[in-house]
Amino acid sequence: MIVRIATEGQYEVASSDMEELGDLDNDAVAACDAGEEQRFRAVFTRMVKLVRSKGEPVAEDDLRGSDLILPPPDASLEEAKAEFTGEGLIPG
Numbered sequence: 242m243i244v245r246i247a248t249e250g251q252y253e254v255a256s257s258d259m260e261e262l263g264d265l266d267n268d269a270v271a272a273c274d275a276g277e278e279q280r281f282r283a284v285f286t287r288m289v290k291l292v293r294s295k296g297e298p299v300a301e302d303d304l305r306g307s308d309l310i311l312p313p314p315d316a317s318l319e320e321a322k323a324e325f326t327g328e329g330l331i332p333g
Contacts, residue, residue: 244292244307244310247313247316249314252299254291255295262292263283269281269284276318281318285314289309289314294309
């Protein structure tokens, strides 16, 4: 799956890592729903770290579209609330 981190770039993430990313996505939704900024920040930081560490960077000239777009790493809770709603970024 191709995951874009907004303002940063794209990474190819193995399907075996998507379950963990989906669990973090659900936690981020819960933190947004509860208005818990610190919890959201901790979970979202883990999401970005997972994509960066386990994903393979996609070459800039690779024109494949993204399957999933994460907000910028410095997104505020208020900005993230628009993305992390309902089923979150990764529908379950």
